[in-house]
Amino acid sequence: MENPALEMAPVPHRLAGLRSLVSELMILKRVRTPEQPDGLAAHGFRRAWAALVSGEDPATLALRETALALSAVQLGGMDFDVLRRVGLSPEQILGVLRRGFEAATASVDEGLRDRLRTALAEASTWVGAEPPAFVEHLVRQPRAGPPHANTQRVALLPAESHADHCYVVAVASVLVSPLFGADPTGPFVAALSHHLANAVLPDTGGHGNQLLGEHLAPLMARITEQVLDTLPSELAHRVREARRLLSHIDTPEARAFHAANTLDRVLETDAHARAAGFTPRQALEDLEFTHDEPIRAYENAVLAAVGLSH
Numbered sequence: 001m002e003n004p005a006l007e008m009a010p011v012p013h014r015l016a017g018l019r020s021l022v023s024e025l026m027i028l029k030r031v032r033t034p035e036q037p038d039g040l041a042a043h044g045f046r047r048a049w050a051a052l053v054s055g056e057d058p059a060t061l062a063l064r065e066t067a068l069a070l071s072a073v074q075l076g077g078m079d080f081d082v083l084r085r086v087g088l089s090p091e092q093i094l095g096v097l098r099r100g101f102e103a104a105t106a107s108v109d110e111g112l113r114d115r116l117r118t119a120l121a122e123a124s125t126w127v128g129a130e131p132p133a134f135v136e137h138l139v140r141q142p143r144a145g146p147p148h149a150n151t152q153r154v155a156l157l158p159a160e161s162h163a164d165h166c167y168v169v170a171v172a173s174v175l176v177s178p179l180f181g182a183d184p185t186g187p188f189v190a191a192l193s194h195h196l197a198n199a200v201l202p203d204t205g206g207h208g209n210q211l212l213g214e215h216l217a218p219l220m221a222r223i224t225e226q227v228l229d230t231l232p233s234e235l236a237h238r239v240r241e242a243r244r245l246l247s248h249i250d251t252p253e254a255r256a257f258h259a260a261n262t263l264d265r266v267l268e269t270d271a272h273a274r275a276a277g278f279t280p281r282q283a284l285e286d287l288e289f290t291h292d293e294p295i296r297a298y299e300n301a302v303l304a305a306v307g308l309s310h
Contacts, residue, residue: 166192187260
């Protein structure tokens with residue numbers, strides 16, 4: 001008899017259309033600005049937790065953060081605050097953010113895209129409190145990289161932080177949710193909170209955790225509860241409920257979270273592999289690295305003179 005927990009498991013081709021977009025979310029971990037030296041993903045992680053402790057509805061927050069992240073895929077650090085500081089009006093800023101959003105979202109489920117557009121239009125009106133203290137620990141705590149027993153650890157540098165990982169998984173959870181018929185709110189909150197223990201416990205990877213043996217489960221549970229106890233009681237309850245998704249794949253929401261978590265973990269290594277293999281020829285041919293005409297012809301002549309032309 002077929003396992004009912006797997007009857008609604010995703011068919012690979014249903015996720016294939018989102019692979020490129022989820023890959024592009026990796027850039028949020030690496031784009032830094034003077035205002036956000038830890039990167040855009042860490043900034044989004046701080047912003048999301050600040051909203052949660054301010055009493056923001058998680059359903060509204062999930063859509064807004066996803067819309068802002070998708071705009072940032074195209075616009076980088078040119079967010080609302082930066083564009084306002086350089087003199088654009090709120091209407092002009094929204095127009096720019098919308099162009100970034102539209103350029104990134106061709107592969108997004110149409111119904112979700114409409115909801116994200118609405119959320120983006122309301123993004124400039126939100127003002128939140130400071131994020132809880134554990135957030136900075138997760139921003140500063142690097143992930144261990146892919147370890148395994150009896151093999152040399154692969155150090156992927158610059159290392160992503162737990163905040164980077166949690167934020168991108170949260171956004172990806174929203175993006176994949178329509179494929180599972182899932183409400184994106186639970187997966188989003190689960191993703192933001194699925195490494196709370198690492199606010200206290202340094203990351204040594206899966207194999208290192210296994211070496212804790214019988215201490216692992218009670219230790220992780222105790223630390224997680226200590227962190228949750230720092231949150232307002234109603235929010236702590238909502239986070240505990242969302243974290244129930246971490247231990248199974250029996251519901252659409254759980255499958256959406258685990259799909260997003262898997263994609264981020266593997267596509268993070270793919271991003272490092274692509275960066276390591278990047279060549280000047282790719283810059284010139286695939287990315288059209290030189291300027292537009294009439295300067296392009298001169299730049300191509302310069303490259304030809306030093307043997308770098310394609």
